[in-house]
Amino acid sequence: MKTYRSQEWFGRKDKSGFIARSWLKNQGLPNDAFDGRPVIGICNTWSELTPCNAHLRDLADNVKNGVLEAGGIAFEFPVMSLGEALMKPTTMLYRNLASMDVEESIRANPIDGVVILANCDKTTPACLMGAASVDLPTLVVSGGPMLNGKHQGRDIGSGTDLWKFSEDLRAGLISQSMFDEAENGMSRSPGACNTMGTASTLACMVEALGMSLPGSAAIPAVDASRRRAARLSGRRIVGMVQEDLRMSRILTREAFENAIIVNAAIGGSTNFILHLLAIAGRIEVPLTLDDFDLLSQNIPLLANLKPSGEYLMEDFYYAGGVPAVISQLRDKLHDKVMQCNGKTLSANYADAAIFNQRIIAPAEHAFIKDAGTIVLRGNLCADGAVIKPSAATPALLNHKARAVVFENIEEYNQRINDPDLDVTADDILVLKGAGPKGYPGMPEVGNFGLPLKLLQQGVRDMIRISDGRMSGTAFGTIVLHVSPESCVGGTLALVQNGDLIELNCHERRLTLHVSDNELARRRESWRPVMPDYPRGYASLYIQSVEQAHTGADLNFLPGKSGSHIKREPHPE
Numbered sequence: 001m002k003t004y005r006s007q008e009w010f011g012r013k014d015k016s017g018f019i020a021r022s023w024l025k026n027q028g029l030p031n032d033a034f035d036g037r038p039v040i041g042i043c044n045t046w047s048e049l050t051p052c053n054a055h056l057r058d059l060a061d062n063v064k065n066g067v068l069e070a071g072g073i074a075f076e077f078p079v080m081s082l083g084e085a086l087m088k089p090t091t092m093l094y095r096n097l098a099s100m101d102v103e104e105s106i107r108a109n110p111i112d113g114v115v116i117l118a119n120c121d122k123t124t125p126a127c128l129m130g131a132a133s134v135d136l137p138t139l140v141v142s143g144g145p146m147l148n149g150k151h152q153g154r155d156i157g158s159g160t161d162l163w164k165f166s167e168d169l170r171a172g173l174i175s176q177s178m179f180d181e182a183e184n185g186m187s188r189s190p191g192a193c194n195t196m197g198t199a200s201t202l203a204c205m206v207e208a209l210g211m212s213l214p215g216s217a218a219i220p221a222v223d224a225s226r227r228r229a230a231r232l233s234g235r236r237i238v239g240m241v242q243e244d245l246r247m248s249r250i251l252t253r254e255a256f257e258n259a260i261i262v263n264a265a266i267g268g269s270t271n272f273i274l275h276l277l278a279i280a281g282r283i284e285v286p287l288t289l290d291d292f293d294l295l296s297q298n299i300p301l302l303a304n305l306k307p308s309g310e311y312l313m314e315d316f317y318y319a320g321g322v323p324a325v326i327s328q329l330r331d332k333l334h335d336k337v338m339q340c341n342g343k344t345l346s347a348n349y350a351d352a353a354i355f356n357q358r359i360i361a362p363a364e365h366a367f368i369k370d371a372g373t374i375v376l377r378g379n380l381c382a383d384g385a386v387i388k389p390s391a392a393t394p395a396l397l398n399h400k401a402r403a404v405v406f407e408n409i410e411e412y413n414q415r416i417n418d419p420d421l422d423v424t425a426d427d428i429l430v431l432k433g434a435g436p437k438g439y440p441g442m443p444e445v446g447n448f449g450l451p452l453k454l455l456q457q458g459v460r461d462m463i464r465i466s467d468g469r470m471s472g473t474a475f476g477t478i479v480l481h482v483s484p485e486s487c488v489g490g491t492l493a494l495v496q497n498g499d500l501i502e503l504n505c506h507e508r509r510l511t512l513h514v515s516d517n518e519l520a521r522r523r524e525s526w527r528p529v530m531p532d533y534p535r536g537y538a539s540l541y542i543q544s545v546e547q548a549h550t551g552a553d554l555n556f557l558p559g560k561s562g563s564h565i566k567r568e569p570h571p572e
């Protein structure tokens, strides 16, 4: 029989072995629990403060049953959970912290393989980043999306319809009571946002990477199939340990390329870029912002899902989900890559089919021919910026206009409803101070609302530019992740009211039409405005966080340390 890592704890006849076994026996474990069988850690981001993950204890029980059925033994352990709907100033501030919790919890314990239970936006990348730095056999079970929201006889989507209701309320088009009513219909069941927001995007990413069982990404949270998938994942992780199928054998450069292509075809969240870059950094696969641009080109939009389209994740699942999308991309994907079930992508998706072409289009009838995320370059974003054209107004994708500038979110909040604000629908709105260091944490403020007086005139979209992110559920002609951010002296810091800015998605350019001499003059008088966090994790974060174009990890975290531990807690 193979000797697993956990035997370094349980396989000893000395004092240390006594301690490891004896204390665990207080949970009713018999002697044979320690006889050398694979030990699986169930890394659970369950929390009642993360509503999208509040059902994960139930899924953990299903994973546990699967592990036992396959001859392993499972220990569930909690890690920091990140609830998008509640945490301030932004969960992104804590993604890297949670990833450290995951990494150290896995490495420090007698674990041979890991099942990650994640769902709400940052919980998935945090777990993958941390686990990648340990590189044990690992499999992900996502929690699944909520059922479709319902309001006054029609489907409403998490986030996407909230942004609409909110702007309609500001414009006086709907009443406060209608707004309140929608609150009761939006979140009808356990699960994550039911749009193709960041959580669902990342569940699809995990499946496209080969890190979760084929076909599992879109199963609604409350569908019995999700419990079955959890149980089967529990069985499978035992096999992965026996085969030593580590993360680094699945997360190859080809797997990352597959994920980028699938993301373009489903109209996934722009947050995908930051998280995939950070995961690649941990597992030591070279990946750059330009890879996203290059690989997304000529990828058709095949999913008609909010915020880019009309339907919701429940519909997506019934229409065939990720397998149906992959079935249409076969000639573009690396189909020989090994996935977590030990089979190749081509074997896993050989029988996939589309069941509803209003929701998932065949490649030859794509909803948009070329819809992938565009990476912009230019003097306003020397290290890049991104825009999601499928969620934008086509007429604004190539547009030159004067800038209306907000120096920070406080100034924006103060001025945006001012009837005297000097702004027209043709202008470009610029928000500074929303980057990784500057906020801190790079919040989802990039889809900041339009000036009240324009909303009242019926304007519903304008170009908005910032160094922040936007919710995966959001829409609009929104340029995000401007790098370097304003707080560290990126050109964004130098933009002034009335400057001319040109967005040219056709040529992938974002240009500030101000001369180099004038920019140099402005730079001389520019002083950094760092947020005031004198101590604690936020202080460490501000000192160490990298810029958006490399994934905004902390500068001491990229790479792997493996699973080896150098020292024991007790003397021999």
Ligand code: FES
Residues within 6 Å of the ligand: 052, 083, 084, 085, 119, 120, 121, 158, 192, 193, 197, 199
């Ligand atoms: Fe948790 Fe959207 S708020 S997935």
